[in-house]
Amino acid sequence: xxxxxxxxxxxxxxxxxxxxxxxxxxxxxxxxxxxxxxxxxxxxxxxxxxxxxxxxxxxxxxxxxxxxxxxxxxxxxxxxxxxxxxxxxxxxxxxxxxxxxxxxxxxxxxxxxxxxxxxxxxxxxxxxxxxxxxxxxxxxxxxxxxxxxxxxxxxxxxxxxxxxxxxxxxxxxxxxxxxxxxxxxxxxxxxxxxxxxxxxxxxxxxxxxxxxxxxxxxxxxxxxxxxxxxxxxxxxxxxxxxxxxxxxxxxxxxxxxxxxxxxxxxxxxxxxxxxxxxxxxxxxxxxxxxxxxxxxxxxxxxxxxxxxxxxxxxxxxxxxxxxxxxxxxxxxxxxxxxxxxxxxxxxxxxxxxxxxxxxxxxxxxxxxxxxxxxxxxxxxxxxxxxxxxxxxxxxxxxxxxxxxxxxxxxxxxxxxxxxxxx
Numbered sequence: 564x565x566x567x568x569x570x571x572x573x574x575x576x577x578x579x580x581x582x583x584x585x586x587x588x589x590x591x592x593x594x595x596x597x598x599x600x601x602x603x604x605x606x607x608x609x610x611x612x613x614x615x616x617x618x619x620x621x622x623x624x625x626x627x628x629x630x631x632x633x634x635x636x637x638x639x640x641x642x643x644x645x646x647x648x649x650x651x652x653x654x655x656x657x658x659x660x661x662x663x664x665x666x667x668x669x670x671x672x673x674x675x676x677x678x679x680x681x682x683x684x685x686x687x688x689x690x691x692x693x694x695x696x697x698x699x700x701x702x703x704x705x706x707x708x709x710x711x712x713x714x715x716x717x718x719x720x721x722x723x724x725x726x727x728x729x730x731x732x733x734x735x736x737x738x739x740x741x742x743x744x745x746x747x748x749x750x751x752x753x754x755x756x757x758x759x760x761x762x763x764x765x766x767x768x769x770x771x772x773x774x775x776x777x778x779x780x781x782x783x784x785x786x787x788x789x790x791x792x793x794x795x796x797x798x799x800x801x802x803x804x805x806x807x808x809x810x811x812x813x814x815x816x817x818x819x820x821x822x823x824x825x826x827x828x829x830x831x832x833x834x835x836x837x838x839x840x841x842x843x844x845x846x847x848x849x850x851x852x853x854x855x856x857x858x859x860x861x862x863x864x865x866x867x868x869x870x871x872x873x874x875x876x877x878x879x880x881x882x883x884x885x886x887x888x889x890x891x892x893x894x895x896x897x898x899x900x901x902x903x904x905x906x907x908x909x910x911x912x913x914x915x916x917x918x919x920x921x922x923x924x925x926x927x928x929x930x931x932x933x934x935x936x937x938x939x940x941x942x943x944x945x946x947x948x949x950x951x952x953x954x955x956x957x958x959x960x961x962x963x964x965x966x967x968x969x970x971x972x973x974x975x976x977x978x979x980x981x982x983x984x985x
Contacts, residue, residue: 568751575759578714578747579766582687585744586712590684594661596739601657601704604735605650608700611731612646618723619696626694626720634824634883639694639720649700649728655949656704662968663710677978682971684710686768689760690952691716691782693774696724701943701950702771703732703746709970712742714767716749716757718774726750761786771965773953776880791965792957795880796826797906798938801897801923803914804835808842810935811913815846817937818911820853824882826954827909827941831877832888833897834863839890847888860889878904894919898926905929907956909941930956930963 568574589597608615619641626639641649662682669679688711690702699715706713717725729748736743749756760767761782769789772782776795783790800818802811818829832850834843844866850857851868858872869888876887877900891897894912901910911933912923920934931941931954941964943951948966955961961969 568753571751571753571755571759574751575749575756575763576766578749579687579763581744582712582714582747583766585742586684586687586710588742589707589712589745590663590686590710592710592741594663596741597661597707597710598657600707600732600735600739600741601653602735603738604700604704604732605653605657607731607734608646608653608728609650611727612643615646615724615727616641616643618727621723622696622721625722629720631694631720632824632883635694635720637822638824639696639724641696641724645697649697652697652701652944652950653704655944656708656967659708659949659967661708662971667973674984675979675982679976679978680973681976682968683974685970685972687712687714687766688952688970689714689716689763689767689770689788691757691760691770691772691774691778692953693718693778694720696721696728698773698952699725699728699748700732702773702952703729704950705948705952705965705967705970707732707736707741707745708967711970712745712747714747714749714760716760719752722752757781758785761788764788771952775882791953791955791961792959793953794906794908794956796828796908796941796954797831797878797880797904798827798829798908798941799831799833799897799901799905799910800829800938801833801891801894801901801910801912802835802838802842802846803894803897803912803916803919804837805916805919806835806838806842806913807915807935808845811842811846812849814911814913814935814937816849816853818939819850819855819886820884821937821939823884825939825942826880827939828882829911829938830879830881830886831900831904832886833891833900834888835894835897836890836892843890850886854884856885858885858887862890863888878906880906894922898923901927901929908954909933909938911936911938930954 732746859869909931943964951964
């Protein structure tokens with residue numbers, strides 16, 4: 564391909580045209596060919612793991628020079644264990660049922676028509692994301708599985724890692740006899756490429772932004788292409804009066820500290836007033852002992868080591884070893900807080916009371932609601948999807964973890980027998 568990186572509009576027009584042509588071919592590719600491509604890509608990733616780790620070291624240096632936080636550097640980092648996870652994700656997606664062509668429903672009409680609603684690819688998907696290089700593999704795999712071409716515009720931090728992962732995906736496509744242009748990466752850090760993508764209505768069918776509030780807000784403001792909303796993960800955990808102490812302790816610690824830089828990390832802890840002096844105290848002290856900065860309301864501040872919460876700590880996605888915490892009078896106060904400050908991503912209740920759990924599930928409308936489970940499970944892989952392209956927090960088309968099935972639309976197949984309308 565001719566180097567067009569000095570002419571961003573021409574570069575993006577070329578990428579878009581090639582993606583559209585590839586999507587037309589991939590839309591009817593056999594399921595076994597797509598699975599073979601993904602398994603071959605997994606083989607390539609594992610075979611080239613040393614190269615990928617070396618490329619990632621360059622990205623880590625770039626991230627440090629840019630002043631990324633420890634949590635953001637953790638998002639960026641690849642080691643052999645994480646590459647093994649990428650390989651496992653590719654194989655898991657390969658092994659799933661192919662959604663394309665599946666009959667969703669069918670029926671007969673008195674007119675004599677037989678009507679089927681079947682799954683069909685969306686076409687070309689543009690994915691704009693920040694530092695996590697594994698998104699390159701996840702998004703590429705899910706788009707390929709669902710018969711879509713994908714244009715990947717990763718963050719500047721993961722530039723070198725993502726390039727090698729895309730090379731591996733292309734290796735898989737080539738070995739399976741599928742069009743290599745089905746997976747393309749924008750080969751420049753120039754931010755004007757993002758602006759171009761948002762207006763490519765002739766070649767891109769949907770944009771998926773995956774990142775912080777700034778990125779998603781930019782995409783939603785400027786996009787002329789339809790957008791799957793993937794807002795920030797302001798995840799809440801409410802510890803109910805009927806919470807089990809042992810479960811509460813281990814779930815809250817995991818939800819906050821397992822990986823602080825992912826969108827499923829808990830950012831706000833709500834504690835029922837009746838158990839603040841018992842379970843609540845224990846949970847807060849455990850967080851402090853784990854190195855978490857707890858920013859609390861007046862009552863939580865009575866625990867030594869807690870700092871005062873500012874107004875903007877409620878509804879903040881810290882993506883760090885920080886959590887906001889407050890005491891609430893009852894479950895309805897907790898629900899009201901989540902409605903005011905949540906992002907409709909993932910919220911959890913810790914309780915042994917079935918009625919309380921039912922009330923929490925019924926009265927909140929987050930994409931994912933959990934009971935007695937860590938919010939870190941907000942992940943397509945943990946939902947059995949093999950991987951995810953993101954967590955959709957909007958209500959149109961896809962919601963929650965977006966896997967291969969969610970990257971399809973549908974069409975109607977109508978069969979008659981010389982049937983005419985009266």
